[in-house]
Amino acid sequence: MAKKIVTGKQELILLLLYIFRFLNSRQIQEFLGHKDHRRINSWLKDLTEKEYVVRDFKPIFGTLTKPATFYLTALGRGYIQHGYQYYFPKYLKRIARDNKASKSFRIRCQITADWYLTIFPIETKQLRDSENTKNKKIGIKTGIAIVDYIKTLLLENVLDEEKIPMNTMQFFTPSYFPDFILLGKIKPDSYIRKKTRSGTTHGFLFVLDAYIPRLMLRYLVQRLFTALEEYWEEDSIHHLEFYILCPNNMIIIYLRRLLPSFLQKYYGGKPVQFNFATRNQLYQKRDKGKDIKWITISSED
Numbered sequence: 610m611a612k613k614i615v616t617g618k619q620e621l622i623l624l625l626l627y628i629f630r631f632l633n634s635r636q637i638q639e640f641l642g643h644k645d646h647r648r649i650n651s652w653l654k655d656l657t658e659k660e661y662v663v664r665d666f667k668p669i670f671g672t673l674t675k676p677a678t679f680y681l682t683a684l685g686r687g688y689i690q691h692g693y694q695y696y697f698p699k700y701l702k703r704i705a706r707d708n709k710a711s712k713s714f715r716i717r718c719q720i721t722a723d724w725y726l727t728i729f730p731i732e733t734k735q736l737r738d739s740e741n742t743k744n745k746k747i748g749i750k751t752g753i754a755i756v757d758y759i760k761t762l763l764l765e766n767v768l769d770e771e772k773i774p775m776n777t778m779q780f781f782t783p784s785y786f787p788d789f790i791l792l793g794k795i796k797p798d799s800y801i802r803k804k805t806r807s808g809t810t811h812g813f814l815f816v817l818d819a820y821i822p823r824l825m826l827r828y829l830v831q832r833l834f835t836a837l838e839e840y841w842e843e844d845s846i847h848h849l850e851f852y853i854l855c856p857n858n859m860i861i862i863y864l865r866r867l868l869p870s871f872l873q874k875y876y877g878g879k880p881v882q883f884n885f886a887t888r889n890q891l892y893q894k895r896d897k898g899k900d901i902k903w904i905t906i907s908s909e910d
Contacts, residue, residue: 613659613660613661613684615656615659615661615688616652618641618652619652619655619656619661620688620692621640621641622637622641622652622653622656622662622679623656623661623662623681623685623688623689624689625637625640626662626679626680626681626685627681627686627689627704627784628755628782628784628785629718629719629721629722629725629782629784630680630681630704630707630710630718630784631678631679631680631707631710631714631715631718631719632678632679632680632718632719632722633675633676633677633678633679633719634646634649634650634653634676634677634679635676636719636722636723636726637649637653637679639726640722640726640755653677653679656679656685657679659684660682660684661681661682661684661685661688662679662680662681662682662685663679663680663681663682663708664677664678664679665677665678665679665680665715666678678715678719680704680707680708680710680715681704681707683705686701686704686705689701700783700784713818713819713820716819717798717816717818720816720854720888720891721782721798721799721814721816723891723892723895724799724814724816724854724891725755725780725799726895727891727894727895728778728780728801729755729778729780755780773802773804773809774804775804775805775806776803776804776805777803777804778801778802778803779801779802779803780799780800780801781799781800781801781802782798782799782800783796783798786800787800787802789802789811791811791813791836794832794835794836794839795813795832795833795836797813797814797815798814798815798816799813799814800812800813800814801814805847807847808846808847808848809846809847810847810848810849810850811846811848811849811850812849812850812851812852813849813850813851813852814852814853814854815829815851815852815853815854816854816888817853817854817855817856817860818856819856820856821856821860823863826860826863826864826867827867830864830867830868830871831871833851834871834874834875837849837875837881838875838876846879847879848879848880848882849879849880849881849882850881850882850883850884851881851882851883851884852884852886852903853883853884853885853886854886854887854888854891855885855886855887855888856887856888857887858887861885861886861887861904864883864885865885865904865906868883868906869906872906872908875908880907880908880909881907881908882905882906882907882908882909883905883906883907884903884904884905885903885904885905885906886901886902886903886904890902
């Protein structure tokens, strides 16, 4: 059997799908900072034909459709597992069921990716436009930092103690969550942290499904505060922030009514802040540059 060659760019695509699980072709193009979507589609087509990824595309006759979504196959997961010294066997086992994942979960993964692209925009490198005036500069996207970080992490020895850089915002998905006890208890969709001299600020993103029942909302809040009551004395915690992206304003209204009763019973010494916004606000930020007007509720209010 002929060896199935994976190019450098295709390896980056496999790592992106390992990190976020489900991505559409436009997101992959933006992550790679590539201006030609045809080249992206060519790489994805080749990976699909070599059975490293699955292309999920359901056309709707007579309407404009969304871009195709991709996720790893067993061969793609095997490439990640055998190509790197350090990997996550439990996580790889979990994503082995991605072919049965619900539509709402696939959307959540893509929203999480868009969240990353919003808070960590792709860096733009300024180059001179030689065909025009020497003083004029043009911007080209240089790709993403997250893959470089993950490749370094995957190649590190598992026994090495993690060192958190100072004054640097870091982003994580469940594919490479660090050793922080709250993550296993509250199970966010993604996690950000920043270490300063005063301590570490931890942020947790939750993307709520479009048709989530109120009982599940109450259960979510209850689970968060149960974890906080158990671990709020952790010395490394300086500040805790929860970012909750809601499908509509009605959910935000309900959560705003629900939270005060829980905050009144919260006796933790660490400040806790809840931030609410709708998915629509996230995409207005991405597409039109409008600021997200977060609705904030804090334990210090």
